[in-house]
Amino acid sequence: MSAERLRPLFSDEAGGLHEADPGWEALGQSGANSLPLRSWIPLPRGATVMHLPHRVGLARPRGSAGAAPLPGWAVTAVLPVGYLRLLFPSYLDPPPGRDQTLPLYGYAAVAARAGQLVVAARRSDDFAPWTGARPSSERIRAAVEVLQRRLPRNRVVAQLSVCALQHGCLTAQNTFLRRHEGALPTSAACNADCLGCISLQSDSGAPTPQPRIPRAPTAGELIEVGEYHLSGAGRGGEGSMVSFGQGCEGEPLLRERALRPVVGELRRGFPRSTIHVNTNGSRPLALRRLIREGLDSCRISVFSFRQDLFAAYYRPRGYSMEEVLECARVARREGAQLTLNLLTFPGVTDSPEELELTLSRLAELEVEQLQLRSLNVDPHWLLSRIPPLAPGVGLERMLERLRRELPRLRLGNFTRPRRLGAGAVVGAGL
Template identity: 40%
Template sequence: MNLVYADENGQVFDDPDYIGLARSADMVVEIMEDELIPLPEGATLVSLPHTNAVGLNPETGQMERLEGTQAVGALLPQGFTRLLIPSYVKTDKTQLFPLFGYTAVVWKEDGFYVAARCTDDPEPWNPRNCDVNELELSVKRIREEYPENKLYEHLSNCALEYECLTASNTFLNRWEGAVPVSYSCNAGCFGCISEQPDDSGFPAPQTRMNFKPSQEDVVQVMMEHLRTPQSIISFGQGCEGEPSTQAPLIIKAIKEVRQRTSQGFININTNAGLTDHIRGIVDAGLDLMRVSTISALDDHYNAYYKPRAYNLKNVEKSIRYATDQGVITSINYLIFPGVTDREEEVEAMIEFVRRSGIKLIQMRNLNIDPESYLNLIPKARGEMIGMKQMMEIYAEELPDVIMGSYTHTPDFFHKVTGK
């Protein structure tokens, strides 16, 4: 497997004189054949700024830094979980990578391969399924139908400018749609994609909403999307803070919508720290809940999320309450090779999932600068298991829990589990 690198102009090449390597946390490692899959459709190759590529010289058996090159990583589409990150050395350690989830990539005889695993059906979230012309017409039609709706105005920018597929779904009236409501948050996530402190060094890839929508605006978006039995409308988007901080608005909107239609499913993507608020939202008629987490260990969780007036016990209580009320609960598990697969992380997460009654683990590649993240979190206390083996352990220890990458309707669970 040949090393893949980019030149100063961003053109990508392979070097047959060097074997491609990868990283697990801060360790440079060789890539096993069973860790590789062909580069998926919809993936993007990107150069890692301010780096040199690192490869293995087969003649000397030594790892070497290739001066004048840039390391290359792949950005994977939904449905694929990375197993390793690219191998590189920074040429300027003060420079931070943009907030993306970089995956190790190599060249074999028939094309590019990545260190990843398919964990869900990638088809619904393949960007090629979003026709720009159709989207623009749909945005125009809905904006004309609801000219006073500030939420549609906001979402049109998300769909057309940021190419957010969830926002696009809202206008295309399919699958999971977006209904953002919150401009504030009760956490200060280190890798927040919508709001970063001026001195963080991370450029936020999108802008957080800066207004509170009216109940009428929220209900209009929900009613427009919930037209089919399989539609999902979701609070808690990348362009907003924590949705449960707007619990009164959400509760009233859900109750009004459910008085008017029983179609589709109402979901919330949340950190679940505000347990009383979550209880109110669940009781209003919530169907699905996805809880964002990076760890089931307090010190790791707190270092990344910087929670304000809540902790992991609150999160677990929220999930348990929702589960007990019949809500299908899942976690949005932010994973990073060499960290998520540490022995202590795996053991703690298995127990957390068992106690809280989670039905689905959504594996999501953490968008972060590796060095900054590794310097932030606690040092490893146990062995590194490996991402592939970690997923095998979850499958064995949690046989009733599904591994996936995104939110599904109840029919999916019935189909997979037969329950």
């Protein structure tokens, strides 16, 4: 679509939204570069529009080559699940004393077109358990109370109650509702210190949207909740799924010893269920042992396959990219579903050298599904903490290459159960 008719937006300090006059062209940002906002969709339902306090928005006066400040703060949109951000907003750094790190959201560039809001994004997955209608808060509350009464001292239930009721976490809600992918948070510790960790921020000052489980639950507590969730599905757990490694915890593979009996018990009780782990990929041996107990699905988080970028983002303790690659190989060798969660950031993920390496790793590791998630982080803060990169080719061009060069790779956002129940719809990825 043409950028001609897009109007930049800015906000006043009270939050009032304003359109710039037609002499300005809307911009978005990729890495260090401001670019005209050319690829967009109407603002999807469920998106949240907000301003970026003390960050003056940038736009381009028509006919000029460079960006210039707008008369107000930058405006952005935070997208619902199932959408991929293409550009983040273009804005100036805040003045000293007003430079508190932004909360962990996936800020996307926005503009106005004929009075409607548009956003630099595209749909990236459509899978009913994630993108369909949400259960009512009354139904969730009632389901939480049922399990609280049944397991009043269970630490998993205590943690998931907060996640389901206060943080709106869908996998936590699913556990109580006994449907789809249910969360089983396991670990209070982590061997990484990710710049974008949503459960613990060690040095940014940004608030954490899903505070980490304070104490690790026992195997018995995890089994109780896992059995409760999976027995909600018929036929040995078909179509249902439990997952370790949630937003509100540390690294689940650090709890391999406690998890082995959990996985074994759930696999015996629910042979047709999917038992999944979301992991940073730091412990291949632990992953292999869990797969041999019955874990059959694995998603490894990847910011970059380059050691320097990997180290700058994960700040790993006691492991390196080599262990992450080995975890992927273990998953394939041992027959588990292998998906990667690529934490995308415009101007990083699509930087040419980065893209070439990602394509070759995906091919070599025979990844089944690539989940493209917009990295939730303060954009300028992130860029100040990683090595500089060559300008990105654009996330849409990256998607084209992924489709063309890796036709068997599924693209999307959400992990599918390995055995779907009767009448289940897999939904469309990208």
